[in-house]
Amino acid sequence: MSELPGEFALIARHFRPLAAPEGLGLGDDAAFLIPPPGRELVLSADAMVEGVHFLPADPPDLVARKLLRVNLSDLAAKGAAPLGYLLTLAAPRATPDAWFAAFAAGLAADQTRYGIGLYGGDTTSTPGPITLSLTILGTVAPGTAVRRAGARAGYGIWVSGTIGDAALGLAALQGRLADPTGALAARYRLPEPRLGLVRAELVAACLDVSDGLVQDLGHLCRAGGVSDGGVDGGGVGAEIEAALVPRSAAARAAGPAWLATCLTGGDDYEVLMAVPPEHEPALAGLSTTVPLTRIGRFVAGPAVVRVRDETGAAMMLDHGGWSHFG
Amino acid sequence: MSELPGEFALIARHFRPLAAPEGLGLGDDAAFLIPPPGRELVLSADAMVEGVHFLPADPPDLVARKLLRVNLSDLAAKGAAPLGYLLTLAAPRATPDAWFAAFAAGLAADQTRYGIGLYGGDTTSTPGPITLSLTILGTVAPGTAVRRAGARAGYGIWVSGTIGDAALGLAALQGRLADPTGALAARYRLPEPRLGLVRAELVAACLDVSDGLVQDLGHLCRAGGVSDGGVDGGGVGAEIEAALVPRSAAARAAGPAWLATCLTGGDDYEVLMAVPPEHEPALAGLSTTVPLTRIGRFVAGPAVVRVRDETGAAMMLDHGGWSHFG
Numbered sequence: 071m072s073e074l075p076g077e078f079a080l081i082a083r084h085f086r087p088l089a090a091p092e093g094l095g096l097g098d099d100a101a102f103l104i105p106p107p108g109r110e111l112v113l114s115a116d117a118m119v120e121g122v123h124f125l126p127a128d129p130p131d132l133v134a135r136k137l138l139r140v141n142l143s144d145l146a147a148k149g150a151a152p153l154g155y156l157l158t159l160a161a162p163r164a165t166p167d168a169w170f171a172a173f174a175a176g177l178a179a180d181q182t183r184y185g186i187g188l189y190g191g192d193t194t195s196t197p198g199p200i201t202l203s204l205t206i207l208g209t210v211a212p213g214t215a216v217r218r219a220g221a222r223a224g225y226g227i228w229v230s231g232t233i234g235d236a237a238l239g240l241a242a243l244q245g246r247l248a249d250p251t252g253a254l255a256a257r258y259r260l261p262e263p264r265l266g267l268v269r270a271e272l273v274a275a276c277l278d279v280s281d282g283l284v285q286d287l288g289h290l291c292r293a294g295g296v297s298d299g300g301v302d303g304g305g306v307g308a309e310i311e312a313a314l315v316p317r318s319a320a321a322r323a324a325g326p327a328w329l330a331t332c333l334t335g336g337d338d339y340e341v342l343m344a345v346p347p348e349h350e351p352a353l354a355g356l357s358t359t360v361p362l363t364r365i366g367r368f369v370a371g372p373a374v375v376r377v378r379d380e381t382g383a384a385m386m387l388d389h390g391g392w393s394h395f396g
Numbered sequence: 397m398s399e400l401p402g403e404f405a406l407i408a409r410h411f412r413p414l415a416a417p418e419g420l421g422l423g424d425d426a427a428f429l430i431p432p433p434g435r436e437l438v439l440s441a442d443a444m445v446e447g448v449h450f451l452p453a454d455p456p457d458l459v460a461r462k463l464l465r466v467n468l469s470d471l472a473a474k475g476a477a478p479l480g481y482l483l484t485l486a487a488p489r490a491t492p493d494a495w496f497a498a499f500a501a502g503l504a505a506d507q508t509r510y511g512i513g514l515y516g517g518d519t520t521s522t523p524g525p526i527t528l529s530l531t532i533l534g535t536v537a538p539g540t541a542v543r544r545a546g547a548r549a550g551y552g553i554w555v556s557g558t559i560g561d562a563a564l565g566l567a568a569l570q571g572r573l574a575d576p577t578g579a580l581a582a583r584y585r586l587p588e589p590r591l592g593l594v595r596a597e598l599v600a601a602c603l604d605v606s607d608g609l610v611q612d613l614g615h616l617c618r619a620g621g622v623s624d625g626g627v628d629g630g631g632v633g634a635e636i637e638a639a640l641v642p643r644s645a646a647a648r649a650a651g652p653a654w655l656a657t658c659l660t661g662g663d664d665y666e667v668l669m670a671v672p673p674e675h676e677p678a679l680a681g682l683s684t685t686v687p688l689t690r691i692g693r694f695v696a697g698p699a700v701v702r703v704r705d706e707t708g709a710a711m712m713l714d715h716g717g718w719s720h721f722g
Contacts, residue, residue, distance in 0.1 A: 101438070
């Protein structure tokens with residue numbers, strides 16, 4: 071009875087080296103964290119399922135890094151700095167040890183990149199696909215978190231980076247689209263969380279584009295506006311111009327038939343921001359490394375997103391983004 | 397585009413009513429928590445997979461409550477008080493709305509019982525079994541968390557409640573054992589986290605019994621003892637007497653053939669404690685509602701668990717508990 075059962079040997083081999091000091095070497099049932107004094111905690115959790123959020127052939131290190139980064143992207147959209155994370159992992163019993171080794175190596179690489187560590191979690195078997203869940207913790211100065219609520223009629227709609235590459239990358243990996251440089255597939259497999267970009271003094275509301283630009287903009291609309299009582303949430307409309315939505319050279323090369331996929335495909339992990347007009351000049355000059363682009367504006371009216379094509383006509387999209395149910 | 401896609405309508409219908417104030421009605425990508433001043437945070441995450449941790453026929457409200465309670469049990473073993481939780485849920489697209497309704501009702505019932513709320517999470521589809529992951533947050537006064545490390549030779553081994561009912565309940569639900577009153581199945585489906593029982597001034601080390609009494613006692617042994625340098629972790633042995641391990645009337649009625657299952661079956665969610673001799677009288681008198689039983693003691697030597705039968709002979713167990721891999 072002194073030998074470690076397989077599950078715990080696996081954890082010791084692959085995950086213990088990732089533990090933050092708060093995680094006690096993953097040798098306890100819990101992590102113990104003294105919250106940074108004077109900071110507000112920001113918490114988010116996202117799951118990823120093999121065959122739904124990533125492909126069985128995706129390299130395990132990139133799966134791990136994507137899992138971490140989609141959660142870091144939520145912190146980025148709130149203007150928060152990351153602290154650490156908990157991970158639960160369900161995998162078939164036959165999963166080779168090399169898969170775990172590569173998965174842990176991916177986590178290790180991004181832990182170093184983002185200065186975070188593993189607090190704890192759980193490893194379990196499953197008769198189904200690999201299913202991952204990650205809870206991330208970050209902090210902001212009290213009162214400076216940027217929320218979904220806060221968009222008002224007249225505010226500009228801004229987005230970071232380029233939109234659509236990841237959705238086209240999925241199409242490329244599925245053999246539906248050429249991707250000669252591999253740039254599109256790379257964006258699908260490894261998002262770039264925009265940490266440090268969103269600042270409460272310039273941005274009134276924000277979220278990260280995960281399910282599709284149009285659908286996620288709808289979330290800002292529903293959470294925005296001002297009710298009769300003057301509080302958030304009366305709803306606000308949005309108008310964007312498809313031609314203004316920033317697309318990479320590779321995405322433009324795919325041609326106009328793929329425009330709708332770019333606008334609704336998701337997996338972008340760019341930040342989508344509502345910016346009061348007086349702050350737009352400052353925002354425009356904020357970053358020299360990540361392009362920030364104004365794609366439209368919020369307008370008075372119900373929480374409806376209108377997308378105009380180059381002629382000014384309304385584009386018909388059969389859906390706004392990705393929905394897991396219904 | 398103003399109508400909520402199915403996924404978000406489902407979240408609004410079933411999970412928004414569960415949101416803690418910090419969860420912003422689940423209408424944001426993150427929760428915002430001002431940590432209770434002067435408290436240390438305790439974090440834990442556990443996953444549950446249909447067909448592994450619960451049965452497809454288990455009532456969804458009990459599945460939800462078990463998920464919450466196995467995580468609360470981790471807090472209980474650390475002497476922590478619960479704050480709130482994040483939940484990720486992967487379910488097949490065909491999962492009926494009634495399943496989600498019952499699942500949420502189970503969470504609501506136990507949220508009230510334990511005074512906690514939902515901070516956030518993620519709902520996703522899966523081609524596989526229902527897979528749940530929960531991250532729980534609790535607090536302790538700084539320095540009063542009870543860890544796995546801390547057992548020393550001479551300390552008593554104590555356990556709360558009764559051991560084995562849940563493992564026998566699983567056997568009953570699988571048709572391998574009679575369970576005329578349903579008491580065993582009830583313990584499998586709905587554990588009772590022992591919140592408020594473990595106190596740092598009496599208990600040197602603790603964990604909750606989830607994978608099997610003998611295996612989990614091995615964790616206390618490996619984390620315990622004193623190394624040459626005087627720090628935790630040199631390892632310590634344990635001796636328990638099978639006849640002292642508290643079993644319910646229903647478990648005793650199953651007969652001696654099921655004793656090994658009780659000792660190694662797991663899912664008990666009782667607390668297993670290392671108690672210095674000078675604190676054993678106080679611990680014995682601590683609770684009038686939950687029995688606390690001394691089942692053996694830690695002994696000098698390597699981190700090996702010995703189980704003695706009624707004649708004093710060593711019991712041969714083919715495994716100490718449940719391992720998901722290897």
